[in-house]
Amino acid sequence: MDSSRREFWMTIGAAAAxxxxxxxxxxxxxxxxxxxxxxxxxxxxxxxxxxxxxxxERFEELRAAVARIIRSxxxxxxxxxxxxxxxxxxxxxx
Amino acid sequence: MADDLHFxxxxxxxxxxxxxxxxxxxxxxxxxxxxxxxxRPPFPLPNEPQQNHGSKLASIITLVRDxxxxxxxxxEREIGSGKIRGPLHGIxxxxxxxxxxxxxxxxxxxxxxxxxxxxxxxxxxxxxxxxGGILMAKMAMAEFAGGNTSSALNPWKLDRSSMGxxxxxxxxxxxxxxxxxxxxxxxxxxxxxxxxxxASGLRPTFGRVSRFRCMPLSWCLDKLGPVAxxxxxxxxxxxxxxxxxxxxxxxxxxxxxxxxxxxxxAGRKIAIHRTEFDAVxxxxxxxxxxxxxxxxxxxxxxxxxxxxxxxxxxxxxxNITNVEGGAIFRDLFExxxxxxxxxxxxxxxxxxxxxxxxxxSDYLKAQRIRQMVVTETDALMSKYTAIVAPTSATGAxxxxxxxxxxxxxxxRQPAGRTIPRVNNIANLSGLPGINIPVGFDAExxxxxxxxxxxxWDEQSVLDLAMAFQKETDWHKRRPPFPYRA
Numbered sequence: 001m002d003s004s005r006r007e008f009w010m011t012i013g014a015a016a017a018x019x020x021x022x023x024x025x026x027x028x029x030x031x032x033x034x035x036x037x038x039x040x041x042x043x044x045x046x047x048x049x050x051x052x053x054x055x056x057e058r059f060e061e062l063r064a065a066v067a068r069i070i071r072s073x074x075x076x077x078x079x080x081x082x083x084x085x086x087x088x089x090x091x092x093x094x
Numbered sequence: 095m096a097d098d099l100h101f102x103x104x105x106x107x108x109x110x111x112x113x114x115x116x117x118x119x120x121x122x123x124x125x126x127x128x129x130x131x132x133x134r135p136p137f138p139l140p141n142e143p144q145q146n147h148g149s150k151l152a153s154i155i156t157l158v159r160d161x162x163x164x165x166x167x168x169x170e171r172e173i174g175s176g177k178i179r180g181p182l183h184g185i186x187x188x189x190x191x192x193x194x195x196x197x198x199x200x201x202x203x204x205x206x207x208x209x210x211x212x213x214x215x216x217x218x219x220x221x222x223x224x225x226g227g228i229l230m231a232k233m234a235m236a237e238f239a240g241g242n243t244s245s246a247l248n249p250w251k252l253d254r255s256s257m258g259x260x261x262x263x264x265x266x267x268x269x270x271x272x273x274x275x276x277x278x279x280x281x282x283x284x285x286x287x288x289x290x291x292x293a294s295g296l297r298p299t300f301g302r303v304s305r306f307r308c309m310p311l312s313w314c315l316d317k318l319g320p321v322a323x324x325x326x327x328x329x330x331x332x333x334x335x336x337x338x339x340x341x342x343x344x345x346x347x348x349x350x351x352x353x354x355x356x357x358x359x360a361g362r363k364i365a366i367h368r369t370e371f372d373a374v375x376x377x378x379x380x381x382x383x384x385x386x387x388x389x390x391x392x393x394x395x396x397x398x399x400x401x402x403x404x405x406x407x408x409x410x411x412x413n414i415t416n417v418e419g420g421a422i423f424r425d426l427f428e429x430x431x432x433x434x435x436x437x438x439x440x441x442x443x444x445x446x447x448x449x450x451x452x453x454x455s456d457y458l459k460a461q462r463i464r465q466m467v468v469t470e471t472d473a474l475m476s477k478y479t480a481i482v483a484p485t486s487a488t489g490a491x492x493x494x495x496x497x498x499x500x501x502x503x504x505x506r507q508p509a510g511r512t513i514p515r516v517n518n519i520a521n522l523s524g525l526p527g528i529n530i531p532v533g534f535d536a537e538x539x540x541x542x543x544x545x546x547x548x549x550w551d552e553q554s555v556l557d558l559a560m561a562f563q564k565e566t567d568w569h570k571r572r573p574p575f576p577y578r579a
Binding site: 018019022043044046047048049051052053058061062064065066068069072073075076077079081082085086087088089 | 406
């Protein structure tokens with residue numbers, strides 16, 4: 001992903017862009033076995049300031065974490081759940 | 095007398111106090127002096143794991159000396175005037191340092207909160223104090239209740255892990271530094287460390303104990319429960335801390351009334367999770383676990399082997415905890431305090447941040463699979479009083495072993511398939527479970543089983559544990575710390 005594409009995502013706005021960039025991260029992991037640094041950087045920028053993840057070593061930890069969570073999503077998505085099973089979240093009035 | 099006092103159970107201490115053979119002030123002094131002698135390491139807490147402990151356990155982050163002695167004097171006056179609040183009256187306890195205590199620093203095991211002093215008590219501390227308990231110590235824990243790394247050393251062997259995240263609480267209870275403690279569990283943080291030191295540790299049903307003013311790690315998985323030197327004590331403590339609390343909407347309006355008599359075990363159906371017993375590879379450990387099952391058999395329990403369906407338990411747990419952890423600790427990322435997290439937690443920190451970016455639909459999918467697991471597990475469990483499995487196949491590993499995730503990876507079957515673990519399934523399903531010691535490995539480290547029951551049926555879990563402890567004395571074995579020549 002080059003810088004012009006990065007600027008493009010930023011102009012779209014965080015709320016709209018995160019799902020699209022996330023999908024791109026998933027595709028990269030599927031195709032190359034890793035998520036590119038640039039994609040993680042955009043995800044990070046969309047979250048706000050980079051903070052400690054400006055540090056290259058910390059940034060690599062985040063890149064690995066994004067790959068881990070996408071792999072766990074792949075496991076979850078490939079598991080079939082009957083459509084009438086709701087999430088284990090209950091809103092209850094007292 | 096002082097040499098024996100620190101290892102007595104709550105039940106034994108309670109009898110002595112009620113009959114005025116033991117003074118709460120004397121008892122509190124015994125524990126404080128023991129903690130000051132044996133526990134305080136040559137470095138401040140909370141901290142990264144350290145190599146040089148000066149042979150101290152480091153299980154206590156903050157010793158509440160003056161307040162504890164004042165509470166003890168009040169208890170003594172009340173008991174002297176005939177006002178006995180219950181079995182915990184006048185007995186010192188410790189809580190994992192994620193439970194708020196008014197005026198006493200509560201660090202969440204992190205240097206980020208090293209100076210955090212709450213202005214009110216957590217619900218659990220409120221209840222224990224109302225029961226006449228004496229808050230004596232805030233116990234060490236893995237930072238933000240994650241990772242199995244804690245500063246607390248294992249009193250059985252100082253070079254062995256006490257795992258996490260409630261390591262300070264289990265070490266303090268087993269080493270006789272406190273009469274009992276309160277730990278927390280999201281995915282195993284009471285029962286797993288309890289197994290490394292041979293403590294009796296009870297994870298109650300999700301919603302049994304209020305988490306008001308307790309550090310959250312996962313809103314939908316966190317539980318608070320007792321750690322003690324016997325199953326009876328766990329029941330006495332649970333009765334004191336259980337109950338509905340409008341300030342924690344997860345709590346249920348159900349009463350827990352503890353019955354210390356386990357009744358007859360004959361005829362009770364116990365499910366055996368055979369695959370976990372079969373996964374124990376060391377012959378010595380296998381023999382210990384077989385002998386433990388024989389104790390239940392001799393009491394007349396009826397066994398039946400069960401298996402759990404293959405489900406992505408680990409992915410569900412990881413997804414829920416990463417997403418909820420990311421949301422819970424988001425402010426620390428925003429204001430950059432997260433920079434102060436301990437090194438051993440750095441990959442977890444990254445997992446939380448990744449969790450904040452992940453799609454909501456995947457979190458909901460994880461919760462849908464979890465609902466399926468709950469339904470299946472409830473159906474299976476409804477046929478049995480409880481299910482039993484080794485809490486861990488081996489004794490506590492060396493402390494210098496690589497840092498493990500909060501839930502150790504499940505054992506693998508020869509073909510490479512992952513074996514579902516009762517501990518993981520019980521935590522996802524919100525089921526109660528107790529860890530009890532059943533023997534020792536070849537290196538004299540405790541081996542333990544976990545007894546898991548149906549939702550809201552802690553009494554049956556306790557019955558089996560209490561009956562086992564009537565027939566055996568493993569829970570009465572004390573660590574050799576401090577080592578005598």
